[in-house]
């Protein structure tokens with residue numbers, strides 16, 4: 067699997083990627099080799115979906131402008147955004163109007179958003195932005211059949227809504243899960259709703275019939291903070307509790323662009339995008355931050371921030387010595403950017419904390435110190451690799467010195483002895 | 499009273515290292531020292547370049563300050579030399595592996611595979627280090643204790659290569675100048691390190707830690723070769739220089 071940077075063998079890849087074609091990973095999932103046919107397939111699909119989800123032409127055409135209008139986002143802004151998303155998805159320009167159509171359809175696609183063990187940071191991140199971009203608005207307006215934090219019904223009604231959606235839109239609804247799933251004590255660490263079902267049960271049941279399953283945020287994708295050592299609730303990511311293929315959109319919180327982009331791609335071609343070996347869409351997560359960071363020149367030049375607020379920090383030097391985990395992290399923060407596409411950690415002057423990698427709370431800490439200052443995990447040893455190394459080195463050095471001294475003394479003694487005795491056995495060693 | 503000569507037996511010259519092995523030995527030496535220095539720099543960029551006043555008052559920056567960002571690609575050079583050293587180490591490893599089995603003159607497996615009396619012989623050598631008595635005979639082949647230690651050392655190097663390549667392949671996005679097979683091969687052979695050592699940060703820490711083990715080997719190795727030369731008076735230290743050592747056909751106290 068040429069374009070992957072994480073473990074797992076070929077056959078465990080949920081998408082069965084082919085190593086020969088893998089590098090030319092195609093945002094369109096190789097639906098056809100002929101360009102015309104590709105367009106036709108996509109158009110047919112969009113036509114069918116539009117027929118299904120919109121009552122008439124007027125409904126179809128006014129839907130998005132209405133929604134965007136509420137937030138004062140102009141048509142022009144929206145078109146700019148579709149251009150941005152088209153290129154982020156690495157699709158050719160001809161797809162721009164199709165991305166716009168897909169975004170429109172997306173707002174009507176049945177949609178279930180589950181919250182498991184989490185801080186709802188992704189929800190907050192998407193819904194509470196002051197000046198939302200179309201990505202956030204669309205997420206806000208997807209036809210949410212079930213999303214605890216924004217839906218009107220509560221209690222039994224809410225549950226009924228969920229089960230109804232699952233039944234009615236079998237194989238069609240989009241399932242987004244946020245938060246880790248505690249599996250300890252049969253999942254009883256997390257119970258949800260009037261019936262007190264466990265999150266484990268709800269997640270499994272809802273995932274079974276979903277059209278596409280997305281785990282958003284590091285917790286849903288890999289267990290995140292609830293799963294951090296010692297993981298008292300045995301929390302895991304969604305992919306560990308369902309045998310269906312899960313698209314992971316990790317980060318803390320995930321970038322709305324990555325979620326909406328993935329959904330748009332799903333609408334366009336009806337398939338999950340190509341994933342890397344830990345389930346992340348390649349279009350968003352194939353680049354290492356360190357390789358796409360605007361401070362990389364300073365890294366290469368040996369120009370580092372050594373202290374918060376020092377001269378180097380003012381000059382935007384590299385944050386490697388301040389614990390930047392960009393060298394260990396794959397995401398598109400430096401390209402798609404956060405907060406209304408304005409900034410990302412390194413631009414803001416703080417290193418990456420590696421939030422889109424599995425177990426980042428354990429493996430990327432201490433966040434503000436270089437990786438080499440992390441404690442190594444050897445039972446009974448509480449030291450950094452260097453402290454432990456220096457310790458062993460010193461012990462070995464002391465051992466060698468002791469041996470040298472010992473040899474010296476012993477030799478002297480024996481020298482005296484052999485002078486006195488001067489007797490030796492004659493034992494013929496055979497010659498070569 | 500017997501004379502000195504017959505006490506130790508006749509002195510003979512034994513061939514121990516071919517030219518190729520000697521070249522390997524010293525290239526290895528140079529590459530490893532190089533990789534320790536550059537690797538250490540990558541872990542802790544101890545020389546800071548650039549003209550920021552707060553940063554320039556350390557001694558190293560004062561001396562080595564080379565000016566503007568574009569003139570000072572020190573990390574680039576360190577990484578470049580680390581990779582050059584790595585290539586040399588990789589090649590040497592595979593040549594060593596080949597020679598260990600197929601060398602005409604002194605295949606290592608004759609000494610290191612711990613069968614039969616080899617383990618016992620290694621144990622005798624170890625005892626000899628502490629009692630200074632009963633020196634086992636050392637002749638055409640490496641003594642088993644050394645052979646075992648050299649083998650363990652090469653396993654460390656192998657681990658260093660695997661973790662190193664995992665860090666190296668991290669910046670590839672699917673293909674390379676020589677084709678997609680290269681990153682594919684690296685992923686194929688080293689991705690397991692991510693699982694075993696806990697992600698790329700863990701792999702990096704293992705790489706860093708093995709550096710210390712390698713440094714311990716070097717100190718031990720040089721010490722013991724010097725020790726042997728002094729104690730045995732057989733010129734062991736000359737092996738990687740001239741290829742020969744001396745051997746007495748009688749050992750001192752047997």
Ligand code: HEM
Nearest residue numbers: 526527530531640644648716719720723734735736737738
């Ligand atoms: C980075 C430093 C060094 C490394 C990694 C290293 C590694 C090795 C290895 C792997 C061998 C076994 C050769 C073989 O048969 O394949 C060897 C042999 C030897 N090395 Fe080194 N060496 C280093 C430095 C030195 C230095 C500085 C000296 C001398 C002052 C030295 C003296 C010897 C001797 C005498 C032997 C022959 C041992 C024997 O065959 O019994 N080495 N070394």
Ligand code: HEM
Nearest residue numbers: 438530533534537538540541584659662663665666706709
């Ligand atoms: C004796 C051999 C070697 C030693 C002592 C050594 C030491 C080191 C050290 C200390 C680091 C810094 C780790 C950190 O950031 O904490 C490093 C980085 C690295 N080493 Fe090695 N290394 C050796 C051989 C190799 C080999 C054989 C490879 C094979 C490709 C390799 C590839 C790398 C890479 C790719 C990095 C990361 C560079 C970066 O992050 O920019 N090393 N090495």
Ligand code: SF4
Nearest residue numbers: 359362384385390392
């Ligand atoms: S700031 Fe971080 S990601 Fe950017 S170059 Fe430095 S180490 Fe790499």
Ligand code: SF4
Nearest residue numbers: 399418419420421422
């Ligand atoms: S820069 Fe790193 S820590 Fe910040 S959002 Fe991106 S992946 Fe997460």
